[in-house]
Amino acid sequence: MDDAQRPLPTNASLSSNGRDQSHQEMFQRDLLCMDSSFADATYTPNASTLTDASPPPYEGEAPVHPQSGSPVVINDSLRNPTIEKLERVRKWSVNTYKCTRQMLSEKLGRGSRTVDLNLEASIEKLRDLRSRYDNVTKLAQTLASQTAQVTQTQKLLGDVFADLSIKTPELHEEFGFNADTQKFLSKNGETLLKSINSFTAGMNTLVNQTIEDTMVNVKQYENARIEYDAYRTDLEELNLGPRDATTLPKIEQAQLLYQQHRQKYEKMRDDLTIKLKLLEENRVKVLQKQLILLHSAVAAYYAGNQQKLNQTLQQFHSRLRTPDTGLQSWLEEC
């Protein structure tokens, strides 16, 4: 990717923090500013970050505070693996601190953040669609449950009508036709129910597996973006300061970390872009199939019922052509 395509920080003014204050002071101030609405703003490293630099359990060692910057005293008895662990803890803590500071700055509207407009629009659209599809799934489940209840009632009504058709010969056909109809509707309803359940299962897989899987990548991308912006801000702050023998190695180190995180961020962004395009195609194909199946099932249900009812209606009509058969009043008979 060339530089022209590289996402740029937003136009939000670059924070002037950090030129006259140490990182610790800034962090203290940020924490004081943090109100309850920012309680969820603490940076949570993604799975890979934790695997790379998760803090080891403190197995009897004195607690260490790497972010305080004070040198860590290592006993002679401690071997290299322990030193490595402590180093990992230090890196993890510094990283967490930097990212939390970046998130707070963004929340408070002071920091600058890198924005890929197309990608963020795609993510926003996906979140919106996931919520809407979830709603469709729940409504289809409700419809399935209600359809099951209706088929059960139709079955009971069919049985009662059939009993009455036998018990009351004077209304044998009227009860009989309705019994047949209700029983048929009930049976056909069970087929429709299977189709609705199949639609629900398809939607469920799309929402809770396919989209959810991409959402994991979204989370990883978002974490990588915060890390990248945190190290970018760091470098920018150092570049604004004096350049001397003390600061130059720090600037070089910051430059290195910035490059590393930029590469990681760009990789995540590119991976996510591909995944989102694949999901988009898959989503459209799955939904197209499911929606056509649902429509066909509903159409088949009504066509089948209509055909059956048509037959019954014709029988009914032939009976109705000889009206009041057996229904002559007993008063007339006398």
Place this chain on the structure above:
Amino acid sequence: MDDAQRPLPTNASLSSNGRDQSHQEMFQRDLLCMDSSFADATYTPNASTLTDASPPPYEGEAPVHPQSGSPVVINDSLRNPTIEKLERVRKWSVNTYKCTRQMLSEKLGRGSRTVDLNLEASIEKLRDLRSRYDNVTKLAQTLASQTAQVTQTQKLLGDVFADLSIKTPELHEEFGFNADTQKFLSKNGETLLKSINSFTAGMNTLVNQTIEDTMVNVKQYENARIEYDAYRTDLEELNLGPRDATTLPKIEQAQLLYQQHRQKYEKMRDDLTIKLKLLEENRVKVLQKQLILLHSAVAAYYAGNQQKLNQTLQQFHSRLRTPDTGLQSWLEEC
């Protein structure tokens, strides 16, 4: 009505009670025999009986026990209306005692009862049908309530599909067709719902008004039958005893009461027979109408839906003839 048509006591052996025992002794014995299952066997006179001979409130007078047979002492200060009231109380109490005794005898299988086989079969059939129709009404009410829920869900699903049809142009038609279908089904369902509710209302009127009205006559007839059998048993018992100057007036009085109650019973029976025939005709006509209306409404619902779905399916097919429009893979596009 000639004598040949007159209902006869059943072949159950005529009770020999009363020949050697006074009514009071028999009543005591009957009460001792009465177990908890007969708690509901106490004779309750019907409305007309109560109007004719209901006990007046005891307005300061000493309680009277007409059934003990002891003469009632009337003060000079008491005027004719009070005497009349006391006489009514006496008659009511004697009547209630006789009828309760008759019911207990029947329950214990000792007494004889008059049975009109045709009428009792009709009553039994009506009770059975009332219970079955009540079941049909309840099931139809359940179906109406479930249909209302389904139409509500279809409406919501239609709205969600319509939103998605606008939000996702790549699936505009698939969501659009399903939105139209669900909305149409919901609207058509409301018409079906009205028909089911109309059927339920018709059934409700039949069960809880028309049949219930006849059931009042059944209760009156049953009470008249018990009274008739009670006075018949009385007369039969007296006829089996000695005929002398003391008993003859009693026999004549019993004969008179027997005739009165036989006439009342026969009137009730004839009224009920006519009412049952009228009900039978009304019931068949009402049910025939309701069942045809229900069937037609169901048929119209499915025919309407099928027609609508057919149109949508044709549109769907014309779209499916140009498959994968706009669905070329982005990998193929590259």
